[in-house]
Amino acid sequence: MKQENNAKAILAIAMKLSKPIAYLIILLVTYTMGYLIASSSSSPPPFSSISELTNLPNQLDHFRVTTRCSDRPVQPELVRQTILDRVFNSRSPYDNFPPPHVRDLLRTKRVKGWGSYGAVFDHLVRSVKPRIIIEVGTFLGASAIHMANLTRQLGLRTQILCVDDFRGWPGFRDRFKDIGMVNGDVLLLQQFMQNVVSFNFTESVLPVPFSSASALEKFCEWGIFGDLIEIDAGHDFNSAWADINRAYRILRPGGVLFGHDYFTAAANRGVHRAVTLFAQFHGLKVMVDGQHWVIDSS
Numbered sequence: 569m570k571q572e573n574n575a576k577a578i579l580a581i582a583m584k585l586s587k588p589i590a591y592l593i594i595l596l597v598t599y600t601m602g603y604l605i606a607s608s609s610s611s612p613p614p615f616s617s618i619s620e621l622t623n624l625p626n627q628l629d630h631f632r633v634t635t636r637c638s639d640r641p642v643q644p645e646l647v648r649q650t651i652l653d654r655v656f657n658s659r660s661p662y663d664n665f666p667p668p669h670v671r672d673l674l675r676t677k678r679v680k681g682w683g684s685y686g687a688v689f690d691h692l693v694r695s696v697k698p699r700i701i702i703e704v705g706t707f708l709g710a711s712a713i714h715m716a717n718l719t720r721q722l723g724l725r726t727q728i729l730c731v732d733d734f735r736g737w738p739g740f741r742d743r744f745k746d747i748g749m750v751n752g753d754v755l756l757l758q759q760f761m762q763n764v765v766s767f768n769f770t771e772s773v774l775p776v777p778f779s780s781a782s783a784l785e786k787f788c789e790w791g792i793f794g795d796l797i798e799i800d801a802g803h804d805f806n807s808a809w810a811d812i813n814r815a816y817r818i819l820r821p822g823g824v825l826f827g828h829d830y831f832t833a834a835a836n837r838g839v840h841r842a843v844t845l846f847a848q849f850h851g852l853k854v855m856v857d858g859q860h861w862v863i864d865s866s
């Protein structure tokens with residue numbers, strides 16, 4: 569290669585010069601060679617603008633997803649067993665709970681939520697009368713247990729699926745020192761389950777301990793749809809946007825999607841923008857109930 573021979577000759581001269589100058593020349597030569605090599609390879613031209621990207625004729629759905637939702641929805645009365653079969657080897661995760669190695673690390677009841685008792689829950693449970701509620705973001709179960717209580721009082725036979733990776737967020741134990749940890753495994757799932765046991769809601773509340781992305785994709789593939797879906801997991805724009813879009817695909821026609829932090833400080837971090845953009849995109853109306861946003865698809 570001619571370029572390389574030239575570079576070697578320049579390097580040889582540089583070696584004879586004083587050290588600082590030599591280093592400078594070596595630096596320049598290697599930088600230039602890197603530039604020449606990079607620009608001679610054939611990479612596709614970058615997109616010049618967002619509109620060029622979104623106007624590609626074959627990209628009908630800019631939020632393309634790989635999974636198709638099942639066209640045979642699981643009947644509400646079969647949803648619990650479907651989750652037990654697919655996620656828990658056909659056994660209830662509450663069987664023989666708590667296991668001996670965590671028993672002493674759990675508190676009988678340890679609940680803490682954010683806006684988890686807002687009137688919005690009562691309003692929506694009454695108006696939607698949901699058979700299936702999907703909660704995305706559960707933490708210790710404050711809002712899930714509250715909804716379970718509301719549905720029980722109304723005599724509804726509701727199943728609540730609690731999607732959460734039960735990791736909290738990096739560093740959350742600064743504020744929740746009393747949540748146990750075993751070899752780096754934080755006991756959020758176990759403390760949530762203990763709370764459900766203590767409030768006697770094990771028949772109506774099931775954890776789905778995975779990331780929102782993977783759980784909601786699987787629900788869609790399995791045909792698990794929600795009448796009421798609450799979004800309260802990651803509060804940055806990208807997380808909220810992804811969760812809302814995935815949840816909308818598994819919302820039963822006429823169902824209601826709602827979520828926390830439309831007006832609270834966390835809204836600055838993206839929930840507000842994600843909800844507004846989503847509603848604009850689908851021509852839906854955003855209603856506000858306390859700290860929550862509500863999108864009624866009916």
Ligand SMILES: C[S@@+](CC[C@H](N)C(=O)[O-])C[C@H]1O[C@@H](n2cnc3c(N)ncnc32)[C@H](O)[C@@H]1O
Binds near residue numbers: 681705709781800
């Ligand atoms: C604000 S808390 C939920 C509070 C609960 N809804 C309440 O009112 O009591 C947020 C939860 O979302 C969960 N979370 C955050 N990002 C997640 C993700 N990508 N997948 C699954 N769970 C996630 C965290 O583990 C945390 O428990």
Ligand SMILES: *[C@@H]1O[C@H](CO)[C@@H](O)[C@H](O)[C@H]1NC(C)=O
Binds near residue numbers: 713714717767
């Ligand atoms: C359930 O609702 C009743 C009536 O509002 C209330 O007194 C009770 O404390 C609630 N229980 C839980 C676990 O939220």
Ligand SMILES: *[C@@H]1O[C@H](CO)[C@@H](O)[C@H](O)[C@H]1NC(C)=O
Binds near residue numbers: 768771
């Ligand atoms: C617990 O809930 C079940 C319904 O799921 C009910 O039949 C039972 O009486 C409740 N037990 C207690 C101790 O409240």
